[in-house]
Amino acid sequence: MRWSVLSLSMIAAPVMAASGSMIRNDDLRESPGAGAAVVGHASKGAAVEILGRQSGWTQVKSGGKSGWVRILSVRSGSADSSADLGGFIEAGSKRGDANRAVAVAGVRGLSEEELKGAKYNAQEIALLDLYKVDRVIAEQFAVSGGLVARQVAQLPSPQAENGKARSKSSKPTVFQEEGI
Amino acid sequence: MKRIGWIIPLFVIGIAHAGGFDFKDILKALQKPEPATPAAPAPAQGAGAQPGQTGPAAEKPGDQLLKALTMGKTSESDEVSIGQQIAGNLLGAAPLVKDEALQRYVNRVGRWVALQCERPDLVWRFGVIETEDLNAFSAPGGFIFITKGLYRKLHNEAELAGVLGHEIGHVVRKHHLKLLQKSQGIAALGSFFGQQAKEGPAFLQNLIGNGAEIVARGLDKDAEFEADRLGLIYAARAGYDAYGLPSVLAEIGHTAKGDARVSLLFKTHPLPEDRLNHLSEAVGDRLDKLPEGRSDESRFYHLH
Numbered sequence: 001m002r003w004s005v006l007s008l009s010m011i012a013a014p015v016m017a018a019s020g021s022m023i024r025n026d027d028l029r030e031s032p033g034a035g036a037a038v039v040g041h042a043s044k045g046a047a048v049e050i051l052g053r054q055s056g057w058t059q060v061k062s063g064g065k066s067g068w069v070r071i072l073s074v075r076s077g078s079a080d081s082s083a084d085l086g087g088f089i090e091a092g093s094k095r096g097d098a099n100r101a102v103a104v105a106g107v108r109g110l111s112e113e114e115l116k117g118a119k120y121n122a123q124e125i126a127l128l129d130l131y132k133v134d135r136v137i138a139e140q141f142a143v144s145g146g147l148v149a150r151q152v153a154q155l156p157s158p159q160a161e162n163g164k165a166r167s168k169s170s171k172p173t174v175f176q177e178e179g180i
Numbered sequence: 181m182k183r184i185g186w187i188i189p190l191f192v193i194g195i196a197h198a199g200g201f202d203f204k205d206i207l208k209a210l211q212k213p214e215p216a217t218p219a220a221p222a223p224a225q226g227a228g229a230q231p232g233q234t235g236p237a238a239e240k241p242g243d244q245l246l247k248a249l250t251m252g253k254t255s256e257s258d259e260v261s262i263g264q265q266i267a268g269n270l271l272g273a274a275p276l277v278k279d280e281a282l283q284r285y286v287n288r289v290g291r292w293v294a295l296q297c298e299r300p301d302l303v304w305r306f307g308v309i310e311t312e313d314l315n316a317f318s319a320p321g322g323f324i325f326i327t328k329g330l331y332r333k334l335h336n337e338a339e340l341a342g343v344l345g346h347e348i349g350h351v352v353r354k355h356h357l358k359l360l361q362k363s364q365g366i367a368a369l370g371s372f373f374g375q376q377a378k379e380g381p382a383f384l385q386n387l388i389g390n391g392a393e394i395v396a397r398g399l400d401k402d403a404e405f406e407a408d409r410l411g412l413i414y415a416a417r418a419g420y421d422a423y424g425l426p427s428v429l430a431e432i433g434h435t436a437k438g439d440a441r442v443s444l445l446f447k448t449h450p451l452p453e454d455r456l457n458h459l460s461e462a463v464g465d466r467l468d469k470l471p472e473g474r475s476d477e478s479r480f481y482h483l484h
Contacts, residue, residue: 071426072460077433120272
């Protein structure tokens with residue numbers, strides 16, 4: 001199965017549980033949806049088993065209880081793997097991904113030196129220009145993919161919000177200070 | 181967490197409409213002399229000012245653009261010219277993948293996502309570039325790139341939409357342009373004025389530094405977090421599954437940190453774990469009522 005918690009292929013192959021951890025507190029619900037009955041709670045940092053996904057919800061098992069939490073409340077891998085390379089190596093070996101090891105050893109990334117030394121390529125810019133599409137084509141493409149535009153409000157910055165909660169005179173962000 | 185319906189004005193946007201400055205024609209004229217040849221001679225030392233052009237009497241177009249930049253009054257056409265120089269340099273390091281169907285597909289997805297942003301009428305250009313590195317780039321004025329390596333990691337169109345949405349966010353908020361403004365502000369204090377060529381593509385090249393270095397320089401981490409929030413929302417607005425971008429971040433997070441393919445990405449961005457944490461906090465319960473979006477897995481263009 002795919003390794004990523006959030007991967008949609010979870011739907012196709014919800015066979016084995018992946019391990020994960022809670023990255024924020026969330027209620028365990030009976031079914032995927034904010035209106036569903038709360039059957040428990042999973043705290044930030046708690047280890048969970050990831051069972052599946054539906055829409056914006058992930059089914060987890062935590063402390064013997066299973067339920068649904070918001071998809072962004074949980075992530076795959078162990079709780080401390082963010083700061084710990086060991087966590088990744090362990091996870092990688094669990095996956096038995098031989099290609100990964102080869103890639104680490106063999107593939108060179110795009111280096112800073114290459115970027116610094118890069119020279120303008122007019123032919124490639126012309127090609128890039130050739131492939132661009134206008135609004136009408138993009139809209140037709142959306143229709144053919146069953147995509148319908150919808151109104152969704154932008155997400156405020158959590159820091160700015162926290163700052164407001166603490167004090168009325170919240171500190172301006174770096175960008176505000178630039179005064180551009 | 182309470183749902184709130186307004187947007188915190190994180191960035192003061194006042195750059196787009198240059199009050200007293202409009203360099204559209206000037207820059208067009210500047211770009212004409214060397215259309216077909218590589219338009220960017222080596223910067224700095226080699227591009228010394230020509231005799232008779234450094235006099236203090238007449239203000240050079242380059243000086244004017246610099247002044248506009250440092251004053252935060254760059255016009256949209258200036259922005260596009262700067263972006264094209266950066267994009268052309270980046271393509272010099274990593275050209276487009278020679279797969280026309282792929283490029284046309286990515287442009288359709290990208291243009292549709294860009295139609296949901298605050299600058300829907302920019303001329304947006306998207307490209308998949310030939311490198312196994314896992315990364316995506318943007319340049320001012322609507323130039324967006326995703327590497328072949330990162331494209332290979334994607335599973336569906338919603339994930340592509342999320343990645344392109346993040347880059348679109350950088351362009352909308354003019355993150356790189358502001359970085360240039362900051363560095364030019366500093367340069368202007370030193371010997372920059374009057375010392376370097378202020379004509380033609382050489383000037384533009386001097387402006388952006390060496391090659392495509394600016395894309396390797398990295399932005400403020402708050403700019404990256406903001407682009408994540410924007411990218412997620414643009415993809416959601418476009419009708420896609422909103423969790424495509426987080427899914428890609430989770431996938432990248434599982435790449436070994438010593439892997440050369442992510443060294444530039446990890447150097448210039450907060451770690452994927454931190455970005456996921458940030459998105460998690462930013463989203464909270466705000467998307468609870470959002471109907472499920474599409475992933476359009478079936479028409480996702482797979483690389484050979």
